[in-house]
Amino acid sequence: xxxxxxxxxxxxxxxxxxxxxxxxxxxxxxxxxxxxxxxxxxxxxxxxxxxxxxxxxxxxxxxxxxxxxxxxxxxxxxxxxxxxxxxxxxxxxxxxxxxxxxxxxxxxxxxxxxxxxxxxxxxxxxxxxxxxxxxxxxxxxxxxxxxxxxxxxxxxxxxxxxxxxxxxxxxxxxxxxxxxxxxxxxxxxxxxxxxxxxxxxxxxxxxxxxxxxxxxxxxxxxxxxxxxxxxxxxxxxxxxxxxxxxxxxxxxxxxxxxxxxxxxxxxxxxxxxxxxxxxxxxxxxxxxxxxxxxxxxxxxxxxxxxxxxxxxxxxxxxxxxxx
Amino acid sequence: xxxxxxxxxxxxxxxxxxxxxxxxxxxxxxxxxxxxxxxxxxxxxxxxxxxxxxxxxxxxxxxxxxxxxxxxxxxxxxxxxxxxxxxxxxxxxxxxxxxxxxxxxxxxxxxxxxxxxxxxxxxxxxxxxxxxxxxxxxxxxxxxxxxxxxxxxxxxxxxxxxxxxxxxxxxxxxxxxxxxxxxxxxxxxxxxxxxxxxxxxxxxxxxxxxxxxxxxxxxxxxxxxxxxxxxxxxxxxxxxxxxxxxxxxxxxxxxxxxxxxxxxxxxxxxxxxxxxxxxxxxxxxxxxxxxxxxxxxxxxxxxxxxxxxxxxxxxxxxxxxxxxxxxxxxxxxxxxxxxxxxxxxxxxxxxxxxxxxxxxxxxxxxxxxxxxxxxxxxxxxxxxxxxxxxxxxxxxxxxxxxxxxxxxxxxxxxxxxxxxx
Numbered sequence: 248x249x250x251x252x253x254x255x256x257x258x259x260x261x262x263x264x265x266x267x268x269x270x271x272x273x274x275x276x277x278x279x280x281x282x283x284x285x286x287x288x289x290x291x292x293x294x295x296x297x298x299x300x301x302x303x304x305x306x307x308x309x310x311x312x313x314x315x316x317x318x319x320x321x322x323x324x325x326x327x328x329x330x331x332x333x334x335x336x337x338x339x340x341x342x343x344x345x346x347x348x349x350x351x352x353x354x355x356x357x358x359x360x361x362x363x364x365x366x367x368x369x370x371x372x373x374x375x376x377x378x379x380x381x382x383x384x385x386x387x388x389x390x391x392x393x394x395x396x397x398x399x400x401x402x403x404x405x406x407x408x409x410x411x412x413x414x415x416x417x418x419x420x421x422x423x424x425x426x427x428x429x430x431x432x433x434x435x436x437x438x439x440x441x442x443x444x445x446x447x448x449x450x451x452x453x454x455x456x457x458x459x460x461x462x463x464x465x466x467x468x469x470x471x472x473x474x475x476x477x478x479x480x481x482x483x484x485x486x487x488x489x490x491x492x493x494x495x496x497x498x499x500x501x502x503x504x505x506x507x508x509x510x511x512x513x514x515x516x517x518x519x520x521x522x523x524x525x526x527x528x529x530x531x532x533x534x535x536x537x538x539x540x541x542x543x544x545x546x547x548x549x550x551x552x553x554x555x556x557x558x559x560x561x562x563x564x565x566x567x568x569x570x
Numbered sequence: 571x572x573x574x575x576x577x578x579x580x581x582x583x584x585x586x587x588x589x590x591x592x593x594x595x596x597x598x599x600x601x602x603x604x605x606x607x608x609x610x611x612x613x614x615x616x617x618x619x620x621x622x623x624x625x626x627x628x629x630x631x632x633x634x635x636x637x638x639x640x641x642x643x644x645x646x647x648x649x650x651x652x653x654x655x656x657x658x659x660x661x662x663x664x665x666x667x668x669x670x671x672x673x674x675x676x677x678x679x680x681x682x683x684x685x686x687x688x689x690x691x692x693x694x695x696x697x698x699x700x701x702x703x704x705x706x707x708x709x710x711x712x713x714x715x716x717x718x719x720x721x722x723x724x725x726x727x728x729x730x731x732x733x734x735x736x737x738x739x740x741x742x743x744x745x746x747x748x749x750x751x752x753x754x755x756x757x758x759x760x761x762x763x764x765x766x767x768x769x770x771x772x773x774x775x776x777x778x779x780x781x782x783x784x785x786x787x788x789x790x791x792x793x794x795x796x797x798x799x800x801x802x803x804x805x806x807x808x809x810x811x812x813x814x815x816x817x818x819x820x821x822x823x824x825x826x827x828x829x830x831x832x833x834x835x836x837x838x839x840x841x842x843x844x845x846x847x848x849x850x851x852x853x854x855x856x857x858x859x860x861x862x863x864x865x866x867x868x869x870x871x872x873x874x875x876x877x878x879x880x881x882x883x884x885x886x887x888x889x890x891x892x893x894x895x896x897x898x899x900x901x902x903x904x905x906x907x908x909x910x911x912x913x914x915x916x917x918x919x920x921x922x923x924x925x926x927x928x929x930x931x932x933x934x935x936x937x938x939x940x941x942x943x944x945x946x947x948x949x950x951x952x953x954x955x956x957x958x959x960x961x962x963x964x965x966x967x968x969x970x971x972x973x974x975x976x977x978x979x980x981x982x983x984x985x986x987x988x989x990x991x
Binding site for chain 2: 259336337338356358359360361363364378379380381382413416419442444445447448
């Protein structure tokens with residue numbers, strides 16, 4: 248079976264079947280991470296361009312490692328060292344990379360829509376590794392894999408997302424993904440970070456500024472990183488955030504006893520999450536990281552692996568994107 | 571001598587709607603009537619076509635001097651003629667800014683030498699449009715400006731707006747304001763709403779426009795000047811204009827074709843959908859159409875804003891604001907407003923002719939002795955707009971490939987055919 252997906256630009260455009268297929272495909276790669284010898288030959292001879300126009304540690308290392316464990320070579324571009332700082336346009340930069348004949352490109356960019364912009368102009372598969380405030384699809388997929396492992400299935404959970412929803416691509420991708428599986432989603436944070444219009448983003452979403460209300464009956468609690476730069480515009484005192492929105496043990500008791508705690512990282516202990524919760528039995532923070540490798544290996548395998556000369560070219564097969 | 575035969579003359583000033591012949595000579599209309607003959611005249615058969623007073627565009631950017639990579643007076647006015655316009659008012663945000671009489675004269679001389687249609691410059695309100703000291707407004711008026719504006723940005727402060735309104739009130743010049751609150755606008759790329767949240771693009775709330783427009787209306791009351799609100803995009807701004815008029819204030823406004831056609835739901839990661847003010851909500855769009863129909867809106871203005879391709883072919887949030895508009899304005903009015911029955915043909919013509927003329931304090935009509943500026947169009951002609959065939963130097967339009975019903979067929983300036991389809 249083929250995924251029939253030319254690019255991975257976001258979760259919003261994926262079907263339930265495509266999501267389930269990706270998670271199923273990630274399963275063997277999950278087990279593979281426990282092998283003593285972590286190298287496959289699946290993508291031997293393939294090259295993946297890893298173009299990070301915005302700084303990142305974990306996502307970049309995760310994609311690079313995923314490609315490497317599949318046997319692919321990587322070519323890395325980092326924003327600080329790139330010609331972007333010399334004034335080259337995004338289009339010229341990616342066309343230059345494309346001219347070195349990679350078989351796929353992974354893009355992280357601070358502008359929402361940059362991967363979609365690139366996908367329309369290049370002939371190779373584009374994987375979105377996070378674009379501005381838009382989407383971070385691999386994060387939502389690895390979260391879904393973690394939820395499915397820990398809770399048995401993806402259907403119909405009560406999901407609560409805490410923090411700066413407005414600026415969060417992680418929140419958007421998770422909202423789209425879990426909404427497709429019938430979740431009731433509660434978004435909670437300071438009101439300026441949780442605009443009510445978010446309720447129209449997907450079915451089953453509601454907004455509240457009261458954390459106690461948000462946590463009641465939650466099956467999954469997703470804590471977002473508070474970007475400290477956001478605390479300054481508009482100013483919000485960190486002490487106020489801790490007082491009203493930090494996920495601590497007492498508050499977590501308002502959720503279902505078996506509620507799962509997720510955090511996309513990097514985590515600021517003592518700000519958005521109490522260390523006791525972060526390290527507690529309900530937390531799956533480190534599993535998320537391992538699952539990130541599995542999901543990214545599955546995606547690279549299907550998107551980059553199918554782009555060989557004898558297989559139909561994904562970019563020319565866009566009409567089947569919603570199959 | 572030019573004789574236009576058998577056209578359906580639509581003249582809002584006299585409310586004429588009849589099949590008439592129109593005879594032009596020496597740059598003037600000399601006669602209008604039935605079965606005119608002039609053996610010496612060149613004849614233009616306008617059977618099945620509308621003959622209207624020459625269209626005026628109150629708001630465009632010709633990019634000369636200084637930004638000729640995007641447009642020149644020559645290419646811009648050629649595109650204007652292809653859109654049926656016979657006179658265009660160009661905004662002063664060129665390099666250098668049109669804030670003194672020598673730049674104004676330069677534009678007018680260039681237009682006389684290379685322009686297809688009449689070019690009526692708009693002068694800056696403040697020096698360099700920086701919002702500090704007043705520009706040389708009286709000297710620019712003598713040189714030929716028809717209005718003042720710091721377009722691209724609002725007149726910076728209430729205090730400066732008061733001075734500009736007082737001064738221009740005495741000079742008889744309208745003050746055209748681009749209404750925007752800088753702190754609410756800050757970094758925005760599209761209208762704030764569900765779609766901006768979905769796309770993750772920084773939003774600009776409607777109140778960015780209404781707060782500034784509200785300030786301007788209050789200042790109009792202090793000064794007895796003439797306030798004209800540029801490219802109005804929001805229902806709230808329209809309400810402000812209506813209330814201001816009820817208070818007897820001299821407040822006029824314009825709406826662009828893209829704001830009566832598209833909404834924020836149309837926005838995608840394509841900078842051809844990025845303009846300022848941004849595409850508004852469906853409810854705003856519907857309110858603007860109601861305002862166009864009921865007389866609250868004075869003019870349709872294009873805000874033709876060419877940008878050379880490389881500058882627009884970038885990430886959405888990094889792209890400059892603005893789209894081209896001359897060649898699609900009338901077609902959008904016919905296709906989106908007249909044919910669906912939202913506006914009468916006469917009202918549409920008014921919004922392109924007597925409406926903008928009134929804003930400028932001039933007359934526009936088809937009568938003996940008037941300048942021979944006429945626009946001819948085929949209201950039912952079906953065609954597809956191709957940006958690649960545009961006369962503009964730029965291609966930044968979301969309407970590339972759009973199918974239209976209704977097209978300009980000729981533009982006549984001072985008795986001379988400057989465009990013929």
